[in-house]
Amino acid sequence: MGSQPGAVRTSQHESRARRADRSVDGTASKARARILIACAILILMFAPSDVHALGRFSWGPLLVRFEWAGSIMVTILALRRAEPHGARIILIALSVLSTALYGALAFLTGGAVSPMFHWILALPIIVGLVLPDLPGAVVGCGFAVMLCGSAILGAANESFWTVLRWVMQAVVVTSLVFYASATYRRLRMRESRPPDAHEVAAARVRASEAAVAARDEFLAVAAHELRTPLTSMLLHIEAIERTLPAETAADETMHVPPTEQKRIAAVARQARRLSGLIDSMLDVSKLTGGHLSLELAEIDVAALVREVVQRFTPDAAAAACPLTLRLDQPVKGVLDATRLDQIVTNLIGNALKYGAGAPVEIAVEGDETVIRLTVRDHGIGISPADQQRIFRRFERAADERQYSGAGLGLWITSELVKALGGRITLHSSPGAGASFTVVLPRRPTTLIERRRSGARSAGHG
Numbered sequence: 484m485g486s487q488p489g490a491v492r493t494s495q496h497e498s499r500a501r502r503a504d505r506s507v508d509g510t511a512s513k514a515r516a517r518i519l520i521a522c523a524i525l526i527l528m529f530a531p532s533d534v535h536a537l538g539r540f541s542w543g544p545l546l547v548r549f550e551w552a553g554s555i556m557v558t559i560l561a562l563r564r565a566e567p568h569g570a571r572i573i574l575i576a577l578s579v580l581s582t583a584l585y586g587a588l589a590f591l592t593g594g595a596v597s598p599m600f601h602w603i604l605a606l607p608i609i610v611g612l613v614l615p616d617l618p619g620a621v622v623g624c625g626f627a628v629m630l631c632g633s634a635i636l637g638a639a640n641e642s643f644w645t646v647l648r649w650v651m652q653a654v655v656v657t658s659l660v661f662y663a664s665a666t667y668r669r670l671r672m673r674e675s676r677p678p679d680a681h682e683v684a685a686a687r688v689r690a691s692e693a694a695v696a697a698r699d700e701f702l703a704v705a706a707h708e709l710r711t712p713l714t715s716m717l718l719h720i721e722a723i724e725r726t727l728p729a730e731t732a733a734d735e736t737m738h739v740p741p742t743e744q745k746r747i748a749a750v751a752r753q754a755r756r757l758s759g760l761i762d763s764m765l766d767v768s769k770l771t772g773g774h775l776s777l778e779l780a781e782i783d784v785a786a787l788v789r790e791v792v793q794r795f796t797p798d799a800a801a802a803a804c805p806l807t808l809r810l811d812q813p814v815k816g817v818l819d820a821t822r823l824d825q826i827v828t829n830l831i832g833n834a835l836k837y838g839a840g841a842p843v844e845i846a847v848e849g850d851e852t853v854i855r856l857t858v859r860d861h862g863i864g865i866s867p868a869d870q871q872r873i874f875r876r877f878e879r880a881a882d883e884r885q886y887s888g889a890g891l892g893l894w895i896t897s898e899l900v901k902a903l904g905g906r907i908t909l910h911s912s913p914g915a916g917a918s919f920t921v922v923l924p925r926r927p928t929t930l931i932e933r934r935r936s937g938a939r940s941a942g943h944g
């Protein structure tokens with residue numbers, strides 16, 4: 484069975500996030516346990532204040548204090564085994580129980596006149612401080628405060644308005660603390676939440692798109708800067724090539740040894756290769772930036788292809804590829820001559836490179852509506868798995884050590900074919916050569932109409 488690296492990565496990421504969560508939770512629950520123990524100790528330490536409030540010792544308040552401290556200790560033990568959801572319920576129950584026990588203490592130490600009574604309003608604040616990310620506990624405590632306070636005031640025969648004022652005070656305090664606690668919880672959850680797998684994927688896509696855009700921009704600038712010195716270099720090389728044979732024949736003192744001639748030829752070849760690569764880079768930037776402009780005119784495609792084939796004659800001889808040309812005469816169409824030249828050049832160049840040592844057949848035929856150009860070689864061929872991706876940018880299928888190249892030619896070719904309203908297809912299998920067929924509309928109506936309508940709308944605007 485095939486493994487899925489993406490899925491494995493996501494599950495590793497999730498388990499890492501879970502481990503991190505557990506360690507954060509562990510630290511938080513230890514801190515919470517320490518605070519709760521401190522509360523239990525304080526509850527017991529303040530037992531003498533009951534004697535002071537009552538003016539005598541009474542077992543009632545002391546028992547309530549023991550019960551309260553005991554319930555806190557039991558809660559700490561229960562929390563050790565509880566799952567996060569269970570722990571929240573236990574803590575909410577503790578905050579309600581604590582409020583009720585505090586109310587009982589207030590009742591037993593003087594009710595409405597007990598010094599403890601008016602502090603009861605501080606309970607939601609204390610719960611909010613001890614359990615800052617548990618707004619449910621604040622609400623539970625607030626309700627208990629309202630009930631206990633009303634019961635104590637009712638038992639003291641206070642007026643309805645006094646009870647109502649009490650309830651209002653409890654509601655206001657509880658609401659404020661609830662708001663603070665809920666905000667704190669929301670912020671904490673946002674901070675501790677592991678990044679969502681989709682967010683991570685989207686961030687990666689954004690980063691790689693930005694990297695691709697930066698690369699394209701760099702390529703465009705580099706190609707532009709390299710073009711000027713290289714053009715002048717090529718002109719000089721061509722001038723040397725043109726003058727060499729005449730001078731050597733005319734004057735023996737100007738004789739250039741064959742090894743030097745070979746070197747000059749090699750320099751010329753490499754300079755032309757570099758120039759081709761720079762042209763490709765410029766085309767890439769034009770195509771990706773949507774700046775490709777077409778010069779449409781009626782041309783004879785057969786004549787154009789014959790011209791390109793003639794240009795390739797020395798290269799074909801060097802690659803030991805007999806070139807066969809089958810042309811319908813003439814094949815006229817409304818096309819961009821420069822771009823069509825580029826398409827034919829790329830396809831024949833590839834056929835000679837990947838089909839060296841075997842014949843290359845080129846055919847042009849036309850009917851009423853379309854022109855069909857086929858370039859067929861008998862070289863290394865392309866496996867079915869690679870036949871789609873080689874039309875993408877920088878994609879290559881051949882052995883890098885044996886065949887040099889940038890992986891741009893077919894992408895540029897297919898983009899140009901698309902721009903001319905046509906399509907390119909490939910038939911090939913490994914070892915059996917490759918046959919590329921370009922089908923172009925004789926008259927790219929969609930393009931012309933698009934331009935006309937563009938011009939019309941510009942005129943109207």
Ligand code: ADP
Pocket residue numbers: 833834837838860862863864865873878879880881887888889890891892893894916917
């Ligand atoms: P380059 O030739 O610079 O690598 P291309 O975009 O022209 O770039 O071609 C992309 C890839 O397609 C090549 O690397 C090669 O693997 C494959 N390819 C193109 N044309 C042929 C062909 N005629 N025969 C075999 N493979 C080819």
